[in-house]
Amino acid sequence: MEVQLIKGHGSGNDFLIIDEMSNGYVFSESDRGELAKLLCNRRAELGADGILFVMNSKNADGRMRVFNSDGSEASMCGNGLRLVARYVCEHLGKNKAVIETMKANLKVSKQNDLLPDIHTYQVEISPVLFELNALPLKLNKPTLFNEKIEELSADLRFTAVAVPNPHLIAIVEADQLESDLQKQLSEKVNGPNHLFPDGVNVSFVKNLQPGSIYVRTFERGVGFTNACGTAMSASSLVTSLLELNELENVVNVYNNGGRVQCVVHECEGKYTIDLIGNATYLYNATVNVNLEHNSFTVSSKTDLSEQSSYEQLQTEAQRYVEMNIKG
Structure with missing residues (x-):
């Protein structure tokens, strides 16, 4: 099977984009998971955090399905959605889609570049659900907001929220970021455990200055990534509800892959979040895949020139974090 793909990233969270809208591929459900495990393997030639399948939709401009590198399907991916937003908008010749x-069906739009020559898109993150059964989280209470879970930590306070994939968020200090605590917690709640039967994304959030936070995320099905779009969105929501930031105002969210912006909106007690950031293409490739033999070869690869512009943003973000993380 010959497959055309684009490799791209949002905030360093990298994906392979496969267009099912115009290429006529016929993948079974198991094929998509197997393709993700095969092509995303970091020890092979391509490597990525996951695959974004771009498909036709009966009630929207396009459809996104996200498969993690372990073959599992994610309900949502904010960084991936920016890449799909760019692909669909350019494919259809639109600025909004x-x-x-x-x-959910989510609004996306092209925005002014964060820095020159950085393709920038805004995507809607919703629905936002605080009910623990939406994650699910097995505790004898309906919600968890800035509270302790004693068997996870005697010190940290956690907030659980689904946007719609599940997130467990803790506001931390620099020494907690530098410790192994997040790794230990994340592996516990993503292994066999009674609290999170389906696992959960775990984010440690450090407040930097008013309007600026740093987020590091252990993603369910992936591990530590440079950035997680829904985690950054959920973290902006939590810090706004804790009055560390303000609703309706831009929050600059720094991560190991760079920087995005989030705006949290509230209407009649319900929340939505705008996630604004890069959608950078790295290369186009053609691969020949043999799923029966669990193998592939890359027959062509064309590098693109967008990454150098993004690296300027990344350098600026890293410098800001280094200056402020211990402040």
Whole structure:
């Protein structure tokens, strides 16, 4: 099977984009998971955090399905959605579109570049659900907001939220960021455990200055990544509700892959979040895949020139974090 793909990233969270809208590929459900495990393997030639399948939709401009590198399907991916937003908008010649995801149809739009020559898109993150059964989290209470879970930590306070994929968020200090605590917690709640039967994304958030936070995330099905779009969105929401930041105001969210912006909106007690950041293409490739033999070869690869512009943003972000993380 010959497959055309684009490799791109949002905030360093990298994906392979496969267009099912115009290429006529016929993948079974198991094929998509197997393709993700095969092509995303970091020890092979391509490597990525996951695959974004761009598909036709009956009620939107396009449809996104996200498969993690372990073959599992994610209900949502904010960094991936920016890449799909760019692909669909350019494919259709539009500046705005609606993308169907597993849980909701979401508005996306092209925005002014964060820095020159950095393709920038805004995507809607919703629905936002605080009910623990939406994650699910097995505790004898309906919600968890800035509270302790004693068997995870005697010190940290956690907030649980689904946007719609599940997130467990803790506001931390620099020494907690530098410790192994996040790794230990994340591996516990993503292994066999009674609290999170389906696992959970775990984010440690450090407040830097008013309007600026740093987020590091252990992603369910992936591990530590440079950035997680829904985690950055959920973290902006939590810090706004804790009055560390303000609703309706831009929050600059720094991560190991760079920087994005989030704006949290509230209407009649319900929340939505705008996630604004890069959608950078790295290369186009053609691969020949043999799923029966669990193998592939890359027959062509064309590098693109967008990454150098993004590296300027990344350097600026890293410098800012280094100056402020211990402040």
